[in-house]
Amino acid sequence: MEALSIQIKVNGHSHRIQTLPNRRLLDILREDLFLTGTKEGCGIGECGACTVLLDGEAVNACLILAPQSDGREILTIEGLAEKGFLHPLQKAFIDHFAFQCGFCTPGMLMAAKALLDVNPNPSREEIRQGLAGVLCRCTGYIQIIEAVEDAARALSGIAGDSFTQRKEEAR
Amino acid sequence: MHLPAFQYKRPGTLREALELLSLSRGPVFPLAGGTDLVVQLRKKSVAQESLLVDLGNLTELRGVQLDSNGLQIGALTTHAQLAAAPLIQTEAPLLAWACARVGTPQTRARGTLGGNVVHASPAADTIPPLLVHEAILVICSPQAKRRSALDRFLLGPYRTTKRTDELLVAFSLPKLTNFRYGYQRLIRRQAVGIARIIVAVALRFEGRTICEARLACGAVTPVACRLAGVEEWLRGKEATPSLFQEAGERAGREAIARSGPRWSTPYKQPVLASLVRRALQQAGGF
Ligand SMILES: Cc1cc2nc3c(=O)[nH]c(=O)nc-3n(C[C@H](O)[C@H](O)[C@H](O)COP(=O)(O)OP(=O)(O)OC[C@H]3O[C@@H](n4cnc5c(N)ncnc54)[C@H](O)[C@@H]3O)c2cc1C
Ligand code: FES
Ligand code: FES
Numbered sequence: 001m002e003a004l005s006i007q008i009k010v011n012g013h014s015h016r017i018q019t020l021p022n023r024r025l026l027d028i029l030r031e032d033l034f035l036t037g038t039k040e041g042c043g044i045g046e047c048g049a050c051t052v053l054l055d056g057e058a059v060n061a062c063l064i065l066a067p068q069s070d071g072r073e074i075l076t077i078e079g080l081a082e083k084g085f086l087h088p089l090q091k092a093f094i095d096h097f098a099f100q101c102g103f104c105t106p107g108m109l110m111a112a113k114a115l116l117d118v119n120p121n122p123s124r125e126e127i128r129q130g131l132a133g134v135l136c137r138c139t140g141y142i143q144i145i146e147a148v149e150d151a152a153r154a155l156s157g158i159a160g161d162s163f164t165q166r167k168e169e170a171r
Numbered sequence: 172m173h174l175p176a177f178q179y180k181r182p183g184t185l186r187e188a189l190e191l192l193s194l195s196r197g198p199v200f201p202l203a204g205g206t207d208l209v210v211q212l213r214k215k216s217v218a219q220e221s222l223l224v225d226l227g228n229l230t231e232l233r234g235v236q237l238d239s240n241g242l243q244i245g246a247l248t249t250h251a252q253l254a255a256a257p258l259i260q261t262e263a264p265l266l267a268w269a270c271a272r273v274g275t276p277q278t279r280a281r282g283t284l285g286g287n288v289v290h291a292s293p294a295a296d297t298i299p300p301l302l303v304h305e306a307i308l309v310i311c312s313p314q315a316k317r318r319s320a321l322d323r324f325l326l327g328p329y330r331t332t333k334r335t336d337e338l339l340v341a342f343s344l345p346k347l348t349n350f351r352y353g354y355q356r357l358i359r360r361q362a363v364g365i366a367r368i369i370v371a372v373a374l375r376f377e378g379r380t381i382c383e384a385r386l387a388c389g390a391v392t393p394v395a396c397r398l399a400g401v402e403e404w405l406r407g408k409e410a411t412p413s414l415f416q417e418a419g420e421r422a423g424r425e426a427i428a429r430s431g432p433r434w435s436t437p438y439k440q441p442v443l444a445s446l447v448r449r450a451l452q453q454a455g456g457f
Binding site for chain 1: 174175177178179181191202205206209210212213220223225227251274276277278279280328367
């Protein structure tokens with residue numbers, strides 16, 4: 001097995017990485033770049049804990065071989081907040097208590113981001129479908145769906161309607 | 172977690188890819204989206220030191236076109252792309268519905284039509300719609316290009332006629348005109364899961380008389396197949412609720428006759444009958 005060199009852009013930063021081909025994008029993120037926010041649950045595409053955006057699409061980083069990501073752009077949970085400000089999805093997850101143990105949360109947030117990027121105003125059913133690839137063993141999903149609804153409202157700038165904004169105003 | 176060792180090559184052209192496949196002395200596998208193959212690597216069901224030929228750079232194998240022969244679909248087109256493609260939605264709605272139901276958004280973003288068919292799971296979601304369309308597969312080796320009807324390509328569960336030096340490059344779907352469609356899929360839980368029963372139906376009417384019926388089922392027989400007996404029986408008959416009821420029952424018997432009775436037969440036979448009835452009603456518009 002020969003090592004090869006790949007070039008990837010992660011959260012806006014370019015990296016050239018030497019790797020054996022039998023490592024996965026998930027291993028590169030966690031072990032080489034120390035981006036441990038992306039989790040490994042099942043390792044076989046079923047749980048979604050490893051969800052990241054690859055050129056804007058939600059994918060399972062456990063099913064992508066490192067060399068398959070060569071030349072591509074990746075967004076992980078560490079790149080969701082901008083300039084120290086939490087993303088509206090992150091705020092909404094906090095406000096709605098949309099996590100307990102938190103293991104599914106990075107995957108949930110990335111799947112939700114991919115959904116809202118293409119569908120800024122999803123119905124409840126569309127949110128369920130968009131998040132269907134991430135399993136949560138704690139929350140029962142309702143708070144997560146409500147948080148995504150709220151974040152969608154906040155992102156499309158419908159003022160006064162969002163639980164998160166109401167809470168901020170009350171502060 | 173480390174996957175077993177393998178060799179990896181990412182050719183830039185179809186010709187290079189075919190050469191790599193034919194020159195390899197050990198086991199060799201084309202790699203498309205990897206949603207089946209990487210899982211198999213992990214389970215160590217792929218031999219050590221196999222060569223993986225990553226098709227990711229073969230952009231000529233992606234995309235959908237409509238020409239005088241019908242729909243031409245590149246083998247590397249993903250489920251997400253197919254579900255969203257306006258041409259697929261209008262010309263092959265059964266396929267659009269099926270692709271929208273494969274796994275999760277994450278697997279649809281990576282998984283390809285070619286990978287789904289070559290993997291040849293009895294429960295592969297895209298196969299029943301492709302059988303209804305009588306899809307032709309375009310398969311290349313370094314020496315030749317051959318065309319094969321899908322039903323002849325599938326030999327059994329996870330077995331096809333594809334040789335190791337061949338690549339599936341495209342699907343050709345002859346144009347269907349004036350057909351109406353019905354699709355039913357049963358899974359164990361609502362979100363994500365392998366289909367237990369898939370039914371895809373296309374009906375062509377003259378008035379209320381059925382002049383052509385195409386009916387395929389997946390996950391109930393070892394290989395997904397058309398139910399020719401029911402199709403023949405429906406032809407020339409006037410569509411009524413009781414006709415569709417009886418067609419469902421006949422479909423249940425025909426499918427079980429093919430698969431042989433199993434522990435699941437008492438469950439599957441009546442459920443298949445209901446799903447066929449519903450798919451026919453959906454296609455018939457009542
Ligand atoms: C969580 C999860 C859920 C899933 N749910 C479903 C589901 O609901 N329904 C369903 O049908 N499937 C499902 N699958 C299976 C899988 O996603 C599909 O079969 C997918 O279409 C496979 O395509 P791929 O591009 O990922 O194939 P790969 O894994 O890349 O390849 C699969 C096989 O086909 C061969 N191959 C691929 N492309 C070619 C080609 N062009 N020419 C020759 N050989 C080729 C490979 O060598 C390999 O043997 C699921 C998988 C996962 C992980
Ligand atoms: S770890 Fe990737 S889907 Fe579970
Ligand atoms: S918060 Fe624990 S798995 Fe979702």
